[in-house]
Amino acid sequence: MHPTPPAKLPSCNPTRSFWIDSSPDANPLADEGSQDPLPSEADVCIIGAGITGVGVAYHLIELLNDGSFSVTHPFSIVILEARDFCQMLFIGRNGGHLTPTAFPKFAQRQALFNTLEAIKSYELEQYTVSLLVKIIEENGWATDIDLVEGGHINILFTEKEAKNKCKDFDMARQAQLNLDGVEWLSKEEVEEEYGAPYSGFREPEYNVWPLKLVTKLYQYARAHTGKYASLSLHTRTPVTAVTHGTASTYTVVTNRGSISCSRVVHATNAYASYLLPFLAGPDGIIPTRGQVMATRASVGIDQIRIPSWSGKEGFVYWFPRPVTQDTEKPLIIIGGSRDATAPSYELYVDDDSETHPLVGKALREFLPPVFEGKYDPDSEPEMEWTGIMGYTKMGDPFVGPVADLLVANPDRDLYKKQYIAAGYASHGMTRAFGCADVIAQMILAEISNKEWKEPDWLPQRYLTWNRRVE
Ligand SMILES: Cc1cc2nc3c(=O)[nH]c(=O)nc-3n(C[C@H](O)[C@H](O)[C@H](O)COP(=O)(O)OP(=O)(O)OC[C@H]3O[C@@H](n4cnc5c(N)ncnc54)[C@H](O)[C@@H]3O)c2cc1C
Known part of the structure; x- marks a missing residue:
C-alpha cells in the first residue's frame, strides 16, 4: 500500500459561498497586506488566517496587554495566508453554527477515555463559546x-x-x-x-456570520497591539516551506520572500500535512x-x-x-x-x-x-x-508543540518551537478559539521561562504529547 501523500495547497478557484460572495462588503480584509513587503524578521509567524490563526494573534496580544506575561521588546506577530482572508476554507465556507455540544456522545467518550476527559470535551466548548459571546457583546458587534x-x-x-x-x-x-x-x-x-x-x-x-466574526477579531487585535506587540497580515502569501535558520530561528519561505522568526504556529487545519508531511494519512489530519x-x-x-x-x-x-x-x-x-x-x-x-x-x-x-x-x-x-x-481519527484536534507528535523522527528538534492547533473535524467554531488561547499561553510561557498552566477545561487528549503520530 502506498503511503498517503501530504495535502496540496488550497485550490485557487473555490465554489462561491454565501458568507463570502453574497455581499460586497463581507470581506474587507480580502487582500490585506498582499502587496505590502514582508518583514524580514518576526517573533512569531502564524500560518493560516482562519479562526485559529487570528485567535492565536488575538490571545497573544490580550495576554501581553493584561500583564499575564511580559516581553523585553515589542513582540512582532505576522500572519501569512495562502489566499484571500478567510477565502478558501472553513470559516468562509462553513455552516455558521456556534453550538457548544451539550451532552451528545457523552457515553461513547466516557467509555473510550474516562469521565473527566468526557466532561472536559463539553467544558472546552462552553468556555470557547462563552468567551466569544462575551467579546462580541462587550464590543457591540452582535448586529x-x-x-x-x-x-x-x-x-x-x-x-x-x-x-x-x-x-x-x-x-x-x-x-x-x-x-x-x-x-x-x-x-x-x-x-x-x-x-x-x-x-x-x-x-x-x-449562529453567526463566521467570516465577519473573524474579521472583527483581527481588527480588534490590530487596534490593541499597544506598546507590547505588533501585528500584520499578509494574504495571498502561501508558505511553501519552513526550514531551520541559524541558531534557534526558522526561515518561513513564501512565494513573496522569506521571514526569519523564532516561533511558528501551524493554523492550517485540513492542509497541515502540506508543511508537516508526517501528518498525512489516517493517524494525522x-x-x-x-x-x-x-x-x-x-x-x-x-x-x-x-x-x-x-x-x-x-x-x-x-x-x-x-x-x-x-x-x-x-x-x-x-x-x-x-x-x-x-x-x-x-x-x-x-x-x-x-x-x-x-x-x-x-x-x-x-x-x-x-x-x-x-x-x-x-x-x-x-x-x-x-x-x-x-x-482526525478521534475527531479531536492536535494542540501543542509539533515536536511532541514525533518520537523517532531525526528532524524532531526542527519542530521544537513550532506549534499546531488543527484538526477540528466538522465542529471547529466552538473549539478553535479556545485552542488558540492554549497555543498563545504556551508560547508566552516558553518565552518568559514560566511554567505553562494547563486550563481546567482542556481535554488531555488534545495535547500533542498525548498524540504521537509515529
Ligand atoms: C462545509 C463546512 C461546514 C462547517 N460547519 C461548521 C459549523 O456550522 N459549526 C462549526 O463549529 N464548525 C463548522 N465547520 C468547521 C469549522 O469551520 C472549522 O473547524 C474551523 O473553521 C477551523 O478553523 P481554522 O482556523 O483552524 O482553519 P481554516 O479556517 O481552514 O483556516 C486555515 C487557513 O490556513 C490557510 N493555509 C493553509 N495552508 C497554508 C499555507 N501553506 N500557507 C498559508 N496559508 C495556508 C488556508 O488558506 C486557511 O485560510 C464546517 C466546515 C466546513 C468545511
Missing part, C-alpha cells in the same frame, strides 16, 4: 456579525437515535456535567411549534470535503421560527438567516449529508472547487418532507458550495 441566539434543536428521527441520546443524557447527568439549557421536546411540542412530527431536544446555541447550500423557504419566518437545527445523528444541520419582516421568506443555510450519501464520505478530498451531486441531491430533498408545506421540493438553492474540513 454587525448577525449573532442570533435561540437554541439548537436536535430532531430525533428514529427510536435508536432517541435511545442513544437518552443514554448520553443520563450518563452526563450522573457525571454532574452542567446541563443548563437542555430541554426535551415531545413530538407534539415540536409539531405544534415548528411543524415537524418528531421529538427532539434543545441545546443552547448561537485527513482533508474531508463538506457541502452547504442556501435555499429559500416557501413560507415566512413567522411559520419557520428562528432556531437552528440538526438531525439524522447530527449529519444534517440548518438554520434560517435573520430577516427584517415576519412574513419574509428566510434563506436557510443547510449543510451535511456527506456521511449518508457520498462514496468514501468525501474523506481525502481537498478540492473545494466542485460540489458533489449526490450530497447536493440529499440536501435538496431533506427539508420538504420534514416540514411539510414549508419548503418547495422543486426549488433550487440560491447558492451551493463546499469547504475542506480537517478530520
Whole structure:
C-alpha cells in the first residue's frame, strides 16, 4: 500500500459561498497586506488566517496587554495566508453554527477515555463559546456579525437515535456535567411549534456570520497591539516551506520572500500535512470535503421560527438567516449529508472547487418532507458550495508543540518551537478559539521561562504529547 501523500495547497478557484460572495462588503480584509513587503524578521509567524490563526494573534496580544506575561521588546506577530482572508476554507465556507455540544456522545467518550476527559470535551466548548459571546457583546458587534441566539434543536428521527441520546443524557447527568439549557421536546411540542412530527431536544446555541466574526477579531487585535506587540497580515502569501535558520530561528519561505522568526504556529487545519508531511494519512489530519447550500423557504419566518437545527445523528444541520419582516421568506443555510450519501464520505478530498451531486441531491430533498408545506421540493438553492474540513481519527484536534507528535523522527528538534492547533473535524467554531488561547499561553510561557498552566477545561487528549503520530 502506498503511503498517503501530504495535502496540496488550497485550490485557487473555490465554489462561491454565501458568507463570502453574497455581499460586497463581507470581506474587507480580502487582500490585506498582499502587496505590502514582508518583514524580514518576526517573533512569531502564524500560518493560516482562519479562526485559529487570528485567535492565536488575538490571545497573544490580550495576554501581553493584561500583564499575564511580559516581553523585553515589542513582540512582532505576522500572519501569512495562502489566499484571500478567510477565502478558501472553513470559516468562509462553513455552516455558521456556534453550538457548544451539550451532552451528545457523552457515553461513547466516557467509555473510550474516562469521565473527566468526557466532561472536559463539553467544558472546552462552553468556555470557547462563552468567551466569544462575551467579546462580541462587550464590543457591540452582535448586529454587525448577525449573532442570533435561540437554541439548537436536535430532531430525533428514529427510536435508536432517541435511545442513544437518552443514554448520553443520563450518563452526563450522573457525571454532574452542567446541563443548563437542555430541554426535551415531545413530538407534539415540536409539531405544534415548528411543524415537524418528531421529538427532539434543545441545546443552547448561537449562529453567526463566521467570516465577519473573524474579521472583527483581527481588527480588534490590530487596534490593541499597544506598546507590547505588533501585528500584520499578509494574504495571498502561501508558505511553501519552513526550514531551520541559524541558531534557534526558522526561515518561513513564501512565494513573496522569506521571514526569519523564532516561533511558528501551524493554523492550517485540513492542509497541515502540506508543511508537516508526517501528518498525512489516517493517524494525522485527513482533508474531508463538506457541502452547504442556501435555499429559500416557501413560507415566512413567522411559520419557520428562528432556531437552528440538526438531525439524522447530527449529519444534517440548518438554520434560517435573520430577516427584517415576519412574513419574509428566510434563506436557510443547510449543510451535511456527506456521511449518508457520498462514496468514501468525501474523506481525502481537498478540492473545494466542485460540489458533489449526490450530497447536493440529499440536501435538496431533506427539508420538504420534514416540514411539510414549508419548503418547495422543486426549488433550487440560491447558492451551493463546499469547504475542506480537517478530520482526525478521534475527531479531536492536535494542540501543542509539533515536536511532541514525533518520537523517532531525526528532524524532531526542527519542530521544537513550532506549534499546531488543527484538526477540528466538522465542529471547529466552538473549539478553535479556545485552542488558540492554549497555543498563545504556551508560547508566552516558553518565552518568559514560566511554567505553562494547563486550563481546567482542556481535554488531555488534545495535547500533542498525548498524540504521537509515529
Ligand atoms: C462545509 C463546512 C461546514 C462547517 N460547519 C461548521 C459549523 O456550522 N459549526 C462549526 O463549529 N464548525 C463548522 N465547520 C468547521 C469549522 O469551520 C472549522 O473547524 C474551523 O473553521 C477551523 O478553523 P481554522 O482556523 O483552524 O482553519 P481554516 O479556517 O481552514 O483556516 C486555515 C487557513 O490556513 C490557510 N493555509 C493553509 N495552508 C497554508 C499555507 N501553506 N500557507 C498559508 N496559508 C495556508 C488556508 O488558506 C486557511 O485560510 C464546517 C466546515 C466546513 C468545511
